[in-house]
Amino acid sequence: MKKPLLILLTMTAMGAQAQVKQNLTPETLWKLGRLGSENITPDGKQVLFSVSHPNMEQNKSDVHFYTVPITGGPMKQITKEPGGKQILDVAVGGKVTYFADGIIWQMNIDGSNVAKITTNALEDIDNVRLSPDGKKVIFSREVDMEKIQGKDKYADLPKSNAYVFTDLNFRHWDTWNSGKVSHVFVADIADGKITNEKDILAGEPYDVPQKPSGGVEDMIFSHDGKSIVYVCKKKVGKEYAQSTNTNLYIYDIESGKTANLTEGMNGYDTAPLFSPDGTKLAWLSMKEDGFEADKNDIILKDKKTGKQVNLTEKWDESISAFRFSNDQKKIFFLAVHNGTEQLFEIDLSKTLGSVDAIKQITKGQWDVNGIVAQAANTLIVNRVDMNHAAEMYAVDLSNGAMHKITTINDKAYDALNLSDVKERHIKTTDGKDMLAWVIYPPNFDPAKKYPTLLYCQGGPQSALSQFYSFRWNFQLMAAQGYIVIAPNRRGMPGHGVEWNKQISGDWGGQPIRDYLSAIDDIAKESYVDKARLGCVGASYGGYSVFMLAGVHKGRFKSFIAHDGLFDLKSWYGTTEELWFANKDLGGNYWDHGNKVAANTYENFNPSNMVNKWNTPIMIIQGGKDFRVPIEQGLQAFQAAQLKGIKSKLLYLPEENHWVIKPQNSIVWQREFYNWLKETL
Template sequence: MKRLLYILMLGMAIENASAQSKQTMTPELLWKLGRLGSSNLTTDGKHLIYTVTHYNMAEAKSEANIYSVPVTGGAPTAITHESAGRQIVKVNPDGSIIYFFDDHLYQMDGTGKQVTKLSDKALADADNVQISPDGKKIMFSREVPVVKILGKDRFADLPKSNAYVFTDLNYRHWDTWEDGKFSHVFVADYDNGKVSNEKDIMVDEPYDTPQKPSGGAEDLIFSPDSKSIIYVCKKKFGKAYAISTNTDLYQYDIATGTTSNLTEGMMGYDTSPAFTKAGNKLAWLSMKEDGYESDKNDIVIKDLKTGNKVNLTEKWDETVSSFQFSDDGNRIFFVAPKNGTEQLFQIDLRLRLAPGSPQAIRQVTNGQWDVNDIIAQTGNTLYVQRADLNHANEIYSVSLTNGSMAQVTSINKAVYDNLPLSRVDERHIKTTDNKDMLAWVIYPPDFDPAKKYPTLLFCQGGPQAPLTQAYSFRWNFQLMAAQGYIIIAPNRRGMPGHGVEWNREISGDWGGQPIKDYLSAIDDIAKEPYVDKSRLGCVGASYGGYSVYMLAGVHEGRFKTFIAHDGLFDLKSWYGTTEELWFANKDMGGNYWDKDNKVAQKSYDKFNPSNLVSQWNTPIMVIQGGKDYRVPIEQGLGAYQAAQLKGIKSKLLYLPDENHWVLKPQNALVWQREFFGWLKETL
């Protein structure tokens, strides 16, 4: 009897110890995770160099350090040990690293020691620094004053003026007011750190390279022979800039100082130029339609010897996210959305098929994850970044023979090993027009089908952004599920990964079929016995926030609570204050005063959430960034004020220093605490 009692007590002790060792994902734990940044492969192909960012919540700042790990995996080596904001410029054949910090170039060995300051001259305010392949030139971008907009620039005797004077659009963009400065490309002679003969290759041009707000080093590259620079630029100003997406690739000849347009007549976005290592071919991403920022993204390739240009993905029914040439130039590897995921594909340029033939394209990887970034190739192995809804980005190797993947880095292993993971199911739903719609369903880690759970409908932004296996540090499904919620995240109309037509169908129909798709999704999951139909919530940001405001007026009692972040509430006032008008013109169908434009009038009338406020009757939380010029402040304030005046239980979370995202660590933690506090209170 004593032995039996001992065994039972021992079993209980082991079970309790196991339970105590397991953690629950919380906002605080999420912000302790390391975040994988840029990655490089050493010249000998034996090590991966990468950055990891950690956040210090108490000091509200980040610290990014550099690490090295063998390509076969194993324990990483920390190369740096303190925050320094380094930009890795080049990994040398001997393993040493050239980096840019505090306006100077430095070099350190592969262990982070033997640091040498290379540059004798400060490259003040430089960004996107690159050294030419032959090591004789250096290129970077820098903000330069071009147009006099500020009062102190217009009137020399008024140096303390903070006035702005505008006579044209664009007067602000994303989260910044236009101040007359533009990001230009500079080139200079370079000799082992010594920089001389610095030259602005875009002198006096009121245009930006990289493209704002999110362009980077991919917008400016050296040619393999170091004789020219290719850069991406939209050479339009004022209203022409605000209504167009027509960027072009420009080639600047360093010796002659002449510039030529390589994509003349190609009217949409042309971005991400890349050469083969041999320098005989140039490829880039290209959209066809001017003003359509979510058009199909194709890979176009040009033979620089013959001048022949081919659209390699023209007949492929999907859009491309990013690409890279193989080392021998015979293949192109690319990432694209596919059925609610992002996968790796390849095009074999040696296959003699019709230009743009989909038969030349092969899917390399396949699984419930996102391949996010192609790092480099060595032999028959490709290195990529990969994430899923339970794991933040890590580096993986991919076999180009069979698509098998092996994890190389384990940045957050200590956390995930003690964290119960969520079950993620792929669910297929019939829409009101009898089409098949994929949705991701994420369950609490301890899901018990015999119980009933509150359930959240997640409304994706974009509106033409893929809803895949991406790991977000704000809209984190793992975190939501860990608080006891089931989440259904449908790939409604407008999302890439399900064919070009599915992606296009949302333009001009924001409040139509996509909203019906959302209702189909929540109605479908609500049939399950484990869903508490009396506790359904709806959350989303941007177009997802718009969807929340729309659904608040048409949900017919389905939802018990709503949360909208930076959502579009009144489309007329939004059209009058947003900045990238090409987006509004395409997705609304035009402006609101053209009474003969039936598509636009439908958008501003029938599909305008502010026109449905009379039907609002459900608690709603509104979140609004003060520096969001894409969906400006009046949108959130208008929605909150309407709810308050109607006597609806409501809350406003105002973030004065945040743009369309939430970037400051303590603000992000407030966001998550208020988010889950509201759900606990109202759901």
Template sequence: MDKISALACALLFSSSLLAQHAPEKRVDRTLITNKVYKVGEERMTPEKLWQLGRVSAEGLSVDGKHVVYGVSNYSFGENKSEKNLHIVPVSGGAAVQFTHEAGAESVVQMTAEGDVLYLFKGQLWSKPLAGGQAKQLTDIADGLENVKLSPDGKYILFSRPVLVNKNHSADKYADLPKSNVYIYDDLDYRHWDSFNDGRFNHPFIATYDKGKVGEPLDLLAGEPFYSPQAPFGGADDFAWSPDSKAVLYVCKKKFGKDYALSTNTDIYRYEIATKQTTNLTEGMMGYDTHPVYSPDGQKLAWLSMKTDGFEADKTDIIIFDRKSTRRLNLTASWDGTVNSFIWSRDGRKLYFTAPTKGTVQLFEVALSSSKKDAGFAVKQISEGQFDIGDIVAELDGQLIVTSTTLTRAAEIYSYDLKKKSLRAITTVNDAAYANITETKVEGRFTKATDGADLFSWVIYPPDFDPNKKYPTLLFCQGGPQSATTLGYSFRWNFQLMASQGYIVILPNRRGMPGWGVKWNHDISKDWGGQPIRDYLSAIDDLAKEPYVDQARIGAVGASYGGYSVFMLAGVHEGRFKSLISHCGLFDMTSWYGTTEELFFANYDLGGPYWDKANEKTYTDFNPIEHVDKWNTPILIFQGGKDFRVPIGQGLAAFQAAQLKQLKSRLVYLPEENHWVLSGQNAQVWQREFFGWLKETL
């Protein structure tokens, strides 16, 4: 057994222990403990963190013998990442770098002839899996995105932007090419980090013959709709029918205010011969995404939410049987929400990932049920102190997956379905981690104010000594319905925080998936209520431990987590000595007037500030209404291109802190959005983050 698989096995913990998380008597509040591996003598630093390779699973060879994966490596000097493709045997062995050219490659398809088709600089390329000369297959003006070839190889499906509305002055007034003005008559004028210039990504289909591409046909016929979805949709929004006679695409066919107020995407089927389009999800009102045909082509599965406007609704797996023409919800009676899925090779079940009890695990659901309307049997098939990310493929009693822990970045693994164990296939970062001292991670349960059991992950510094006292950080998660599990972040990295000498606690407060649909839903319209009390319960409980320095406790977070920090600043009653908020919501009234996806604000807050039914959201649950009680040093990060939580939020909070004579600092990132994507900017972020903690904690 290699080192990584041994580590993964050692980290396994009993699901029955988690299931029994409400004992009548509790002596030791720490319920889940992972063994500490003191691998090296160095501590994680921001520089070491960004020197790690970032692994992405790209595909499995047709014969099932090799995995193709990407590794992105960051250069501090050039301030950019370089991604190349690599190949490694599934059974184990040395990895080989497959591409070397400057510029990111992404796999489109693995062929039965042993070739890898991949996108490089907007064109389709081919190269033998066994090695050899790469061959450019296409040379299309403006390039290709999200490419999918038809099963018979005669057609190509791809996307590219189309100018539909002349919102930008240089498009509207040809004689003023150097002007830079935007003109709008409706909403959806900006999204995420860019203003709408009137260009919409559209799906195109064309004939394809040995690299020769025919005249592309726009399947949306120049309409102002996005497919793939904006801003994060991709090739998963497209699918070919098994007979190559039709294509499927995901689209929200709404414009302007209707687009900003709705989550109702649908899956459309376009027939090549007749040029007819059919809405396969007519009457299904929430997100419908990720269409995938069964291996025999007789069934179609996709992910679906029920409620229009609720972006964090329970996600179910729906199948459509072409013979019976029935839609079936495979996970309707299961108390959870699906992340992603694949079909089994025999088409009798689907494997999927879902958050559960502070982790993300593997599940399966069979297509047969014992009784009519009795529901389909969902079974959890993995458990352990790790997250499962992507499921790449099923292969001979194993699933090829990506996996992380709080102290290990993503690698590719084989999960043995019988042995219930992980085996490492890639070991990209083993050498780096071999020199870094491990940090201990434990699970902990706390009684919330309403009597519910509240789970948290706790990360301890290297060489933790329970006889010493440590400064402690409460981490407030964003979303607000995002899960706090065992994912590995290159910015909010808890291994890094612990390595600087801090204990960090990550509560699974109200609103997070993995603890039932109700728990996940309970944060909506209660942002400043029970979720904030959950945070206080978790930190108060941990603070009772003798190794927590009660005079040195801080709270940090981003997005809803940043909002939480702003809220806690007014209600914490002396618990915290330092606060850090990244792109947090400060004034709910002004935020409602400037954010872009209004369906989110309408559902989670209740609606606009002028509706008296939502008064509590804009008073009791509005951080700006509690500024009179602010008395704690605060650091505020704000992205200049963040249109989800626009710049005024961070600036207003900083100005309030300054006028109240509080020690405060603003770190403004003019070119960043809701995240920090530039490597050097991320280094500044880390230095300011830890510098502030040294000053104030």
């Protein structure tokens, strides 16, 4: 009788052991699938979407297509070939058109009957889009515009790698200007080939899509396929470097004529989208030239009458994305509000431009960060939170209820301990209420004491909502045993336009005091080890780390700064998007009559605080980061070394302002947490 009982107890123990969950590691994080492009089938029953998985051995990612019912259910993988792919269209009857290896392909929705639509592979093209009737295609390609490289200027010197510049905008983000620009081409699809290519910006020295972040959304066909609307900043040199004024242009395919649709609108105009019947055009627009983080509004224009209206001008937040409802009676949009990104709607039957026409649809501790498509009274969206990468959800438009329809990473998360993420409200030094997110280690025990990290967000005007990052991952930080406090300091969207604007010209002022208020507030808790406080951040967050290293008065035991601004004078002299520096720093450093700029360069310059540095610091720098160039990280590391401060430099020669390559990302994570183990 004892033997069966012993077997049962052994099996029970083995089962319990099998169910033991693990904490997140960098290696597990980099095995997660990443949701990509999505399309709904015309019958409204399925979603076709892409998922990329990092291939650590190949040091790149592979993309595969999947389908899932919009009601949820098993996901079906329909492609097997490695490499990149772009979904172009899902037609009535389920035919899927996609682009891979320079060729347009077609297959059934179940992945069968794969066939080439075009046989002539087009090299070096990107951002492919089909016309509504499938007979034309637009795409982007680099074209030679100016002889800048030595080998191009002098035919007898083909091995020269010299560059010769006579104007600004000589490099941008991570690329030197080689004399090439990106142009939009339109072509016919006939007899299995792409023919009759035409450069619609022929001879113009401008980029479409906009570099570095513009993509296929910068160029669209009109509803009837007879025109192309594209986003472009038609400026060069010093003008380009100091302006954010992009416009929408419409190109008539038959006549070849181009017209400016947003003449007189001076800020960013982006994301053009036609209504389903093609009678209206909507887009996102900022008012102020040179202010890249200005309030983003939705503009709606009637094609027939030419009348246009700002639908969100009186609403005190900034829009991140939108789309028309199928019946064209509403516009759905996304915006950050009170620390999360949510889904809203505009009722176009009400007074256009009134706040009363706007209604919030979803509420919860998550970010809705993508709108896919509508099927009847259901809207398919993407959703993330600080514990979960993006999955697709179906939203009931009548009540905002959501249910998950994809399970890309469920198996991985089922095996992980997750973190508690809690909202915390903090009084700032000027008496304002500031939201902060606090992320607790898995299996948090308030009776214990934990090392705690202050996270400093970049931007500086980027949202600190419920985002999920594959580098600055709060779940991963907490899984290593750290409490993380992430405050929505001055300058972040989601708390009204004025709160967002207050950081410009005040980088080292109230925002830095907000950070100190946050760490001081959480340090009051009995479970925070006040002797083990760290501070980490990138970009403006890296700048914040450098500033705090000089003013923290012994609060912190360790710092990590990634691509941070260390010396504002040398930064102004080497960065490229000068509109940003002019707006946020107040201007250049040689105009001594400019009081805002003079105060910034004197009192908000981290290099002026180095005499007060006395705390271990790790500095991370990308070699191809032209936004925050290499001298910033090198100067900071050299200063720390010469002062005898324990310090480490992680240099990533082939990375830009981000870390893109999978193996470099793992190195980043390992060095990051090794440093914290050493110093906290």
